Amino acid sequence: MGNSQKITMAHGSGGSATRKLIQDLFHKYFQNDVLDKMEDAAVLDIPSGKIAYTTDSFVVTPIFFQGGDIGKLAVCGTLNDLLVMGAEPKYLSVGFILEEGMDIRDLEEIIKSMALTAEESGVKIVAGDTKVIEGSGGIYINTSGIGLINHKPFHTSNVKPGDAVIVSGSLGNHHACILSHRMNIKNTISSDCAYLGEMVQNLIKANIEIKAMRDVTRGGLATVLNEIAESSNTTINLKEGSIPVDPEVKSFCDILGLDPLYMANEGKIVCFVSREDAEKALSIIKNSRFGEKAAIIAEVSERENVAVTVTTRIGGKRILNVLQGEGLPRIC
Amino acid sequence: MGNSQKITMAHGSGGSATRKLIQDLFHKYFQNDVLDKMEDAAVLDIPSGKIAYTTDSFVVTPIFFQGGDIGKLAVCGTLNDLLVMGAEPKYLSVGFILEEGMDIRDLEEIIKSMALTAEESGVKIVAGDTKVIEGSGGIYINTSGIGLINHKPFHTSNVKPGDAVIVSGSLGNHHACILSHRMNIKNTISSDCAYLGEMVQNLIKANIEIKAMRDVTRGGLATVLNEIAESSNTTINLKEGSIPVDPEVKSFCDILGLDPLYMANEGKIVCFVSREDAEKALSIIKNSRFGEKAAIIAEVSERENVAVTVTTRIGGKRILNVLQGEGLPRIC
The missing domain is CATH 3.30.1330.10 (PurM-like, N-terminal domain)
Structure with a gap:
């Protein structure tokens, strides 16, 4: 043409x-x-x-x-x-x-x-x-x-107290990238947009029992974890220091007052496995494409009053709600 | 709300x-x-x-x-x-x-x-x-x-010389309806928007061998017939007087210089069957919901120089091309 x-x-x-x-x-x-x-x-x-x-x-x-x-x-x-x-x-x-x-x-x-x-x-x-x-x-x-x-479908209702929660990499990159473009800020932050087939395939091949899995897009990790806690009738306890965020994304968030927990990603999954499988699953994800920064970030407990809590670095607990308001329009 | x-x-x-x-x-x-x-x-x-x-x-x-x-x-x-x-x-x-x-x-x-x-x-x-x-x-x-x-899929390449072409009802209603709304013309022309499941089911139940079938939407009957003639390497010969058009739609077209053969429909199919099955298929369609105005409108012949011809009322032949230009934007 x-x-x-x-x-x-x-x-x-x-x-x-x-x-x-x-x-x-x-x-x-x-x-x-x-x-x-x-x-x-x-x-x-x-x-x-x-x-x-x-x-x-x-x-x-x-x-x-x-x-x-x-x-x-x-x-x-x-x-x-x-x-x-x-x-x-x-x-x-x-x-x-x-x-x-x-x-x-x-x-x-x-x-x-x-x-x-x-x-x-x-x-x-x-x-x-x-x-x-x-x-x-x-x-x-x-x-x-x-x-x-080809096997038992994953389902959020399979999540049980004691399960570990793995996130497959650092948070907020897609959101920070799109916002940088819109604000005309020059930086090297790249969208994490990726297909995660190899990672999931590797977990299945290793016979890891995946209880549930979700991709972490609009609304961010906070919103996804709330949805899973609600549908499995559990409480998810996040450890504040454990959440992977790239240094450049962190600086960007600090300047603009953004929270990576509510930011959109386009190549990140959150994966629920039993406590016994957690380290093995983490190692498989880390050795898969797009998984090198994966981390165990939370554990599931019996349902409390709230769906998702964050244990802060000094040992306090706060409630982590779903995203309120509009986030970043046209992020995906 | x-x-x-x-x-x-x-x-x-x-x-x-x-x-x-x-x-x-x-x-x-x-x-x-x-x-x-x-x-x-x-x-x-x-x-x-x-x-x-x-x-x-x-x-x-x-x-x-x-x-x-x-x-x-x-x-x-x-x-x-x-x-x-x-x-x-x-x-x-x-x-x-x-x-x-x-x-x-x-x-x-x-x-x-x-x-x-x-x-x-x-x-x-x-x-x-x-x-x-x-x-x-x-x-x-x-x-x-x-x-x-649940059976052999219909496919336009099944169409052969000798086949009859049935259209399931009158042409141009959806197009004329949308255009009337846009031009603020008051009339009783209604879109033909409909699901044609019963009609097709009745044909299948009666063991009619459907060679090919297409719905007649954007681009109109002329465009659909050209596509089928091309992919089956045949020529389709349309008889001008045979094409069903509702009187109110015809008046509307006459005033505005529109040709129903190029107008969009949203509840019309064109169906290819053998000559032997044609009358039976027509009768089944006519007795099905949304099919009462169906007609046999064309026959398929060996490929000539052109894809689709129209035999006019006085016996002449003209070429019927695909829709050129933009038709009516945002018709569906």
């Missing part, structure tokens, strides 16, 4: 311009045996059993940032949601909503990034759709995904 | 406002055993075999119109895409992108409409996501869907 081409309303018509866009970009980069059939729906062979199925929309701004872009985010985010249910991600659908005026070169970069991330993750993009709306060149992406579950 | 409540950025934070929105609206209306687990992905039992999988985003404006709303459209559109592959739709995911300032009562109406349409169609909404962006109160909905294929 030309140098200065922009998305127009015609690209959303369903007619010849739509078809050209599909051929020149989507099919060029996403091509596979299923998508190439160009039917109204993909036909997939599924072995008998359980599947995991999820959806997520992505509206992040800016659309390109240190460590990723909206396309990589849209693939990793949905794949990680499948992973944390204990599924092996296999298929993705992609729905683009493009604003009139979008630079087609930017769209091409995003599509290349999605294709590369999908390929690295061993999944196929098998269904797609494109719509065009008025606006000023923005893009929104929905992905849905299907994964195969 | 209160009378004058609006969507704010906080509803997209992933924190407490998001959770309240999910509980007060999504879970209230969409509730089922799978969704109620509130995990990162739904876990579904799938029998061994083939599934159909598709996605579609909906950006129609206005969001409420005669005969439907964006929610009903988002459910019917994706279910019909599964149907035309020969699948029995079972599960849906829903991704909402809401603009700040959206009236929560309007959102509730849309959600109720989606829940009702899903229930009537026998499908479960099992996964969801909500994001909030800046804007002026609009809404975009992505749905993806999974259906089970």
Whole structure:
């Protein structure tokens, strides 16, 4: 496609311009045996059993940032949601909503990034759709995904008193990265946007009994732990000093008065295992891609009055609530 | 929820406002055993075999119109895409992108409409996501869907010379309805937005061999027939007088210079069967819900120079191309 081409309303018509866009970009980069059939729906062979199925929309701004872009985010985010249910991600659908005026070169970069991330993750993009709306060149992406579950699905209700809580790496990087871009602050903070398939696969291969797992995105660790404590009817006790935060992110947070516990991540999971499995699981995560900064950060106890507490460095306890208010808009 | 409540950025934070929105609206209306687990992905039992999988985003404006709303459209559109592959739709995911300032009562109406349409169609909404962006109160909905294929999937490459082409009803109603709303023209034209499960089920039950089937949406019948002619390497010959168009839609088109063959529909399918099965299939469609105005409109021949021709009333032939240009923006 030309140098200065922009998305127009015609690209959303369903007619010849739509078809050209599909051929020149989507099919060029996403091509596979299923998508190439160009039917109204993909036909997939599924072995008998359980599947995991999820959806997520992505509206992040800016659309390109240190460590990723909206396309990589849209693939990793949905794949990680499948992973944390204990599924092996296999298929993705992609729905683009493009604003009139979008630079087609930017769209091409995003599509290349999605294709590369999908390929690295061993999944196929098998269904797609494109719509065009008025606006000023923005893009929104929905992905849905299907994964195969080959063993007992993880479930937050499996969490029991005595379990240990592992976070797979340092917190707040994606949030600090996006905010830095928006505030035009120059630093080297990179989004943690990543697919965590290898890490979870390694835990399963080592026969670690994963009770529950969640990815730590919007709302931050505090919000996720509250949700798990509620659905398992337990209390989770976090140790303040144990939470990994990169020094540059910490400085950034200190200056702006941000708390990494409420900040969004895009390549972090929190994992619940029995106390006996905790050190082994930690070591496996640390030796997996994107897991080197993992830490045991909390333990689960019988339900008290509150869902999540933090034991401070001087031994006091405070309540850790879910995120109130708006966080950072359009973070993912 | 209160009378004058609006969507704010906080509803997209992933924190407490998001959770309240999910509980007060999504879970209230969409509730089922799978969704109620509130995990990162739904876990579904799938029998061994083939599934159909598709996605579609909906950006129609206005969001409420005669005969439907964006929610009903988002459910019917994706279910019909599964149907035309020969699948029995079972599960849906829903991704909402809401603009700040959206009236929560309007959102509730849309959600109720989606829940009702899903229930009537026998499908479960099992996964969801909500994001909030800046804007002026609009809404975009992505749905993806999974259906089970219990027999040979329909495929456009099955179409052969000699096959008959049936359209399931009159053309242009959705397009004319949306355009009437936009132009503030008062008339009784209603969108044809509908789920066509009963019709397709009746054809299958009667052992009609459906070669291929497509729903006739953006781009209109002309565009769909061109796509099928291309992928089956045939020519499709349309008879001009045979195409059903409601009198009020015809008048509307005559005044505005519109061609129903290029207009969008949201509850119409085009069905390819052998010549021998054509009358029986037509009669089954006519006796099914939403099929009373069905007609045999074309026949398939060996590939000529062009994909689709129209035989005019006086016996001449013209070429029918795919939709060029932009059609009507935000029609679905």
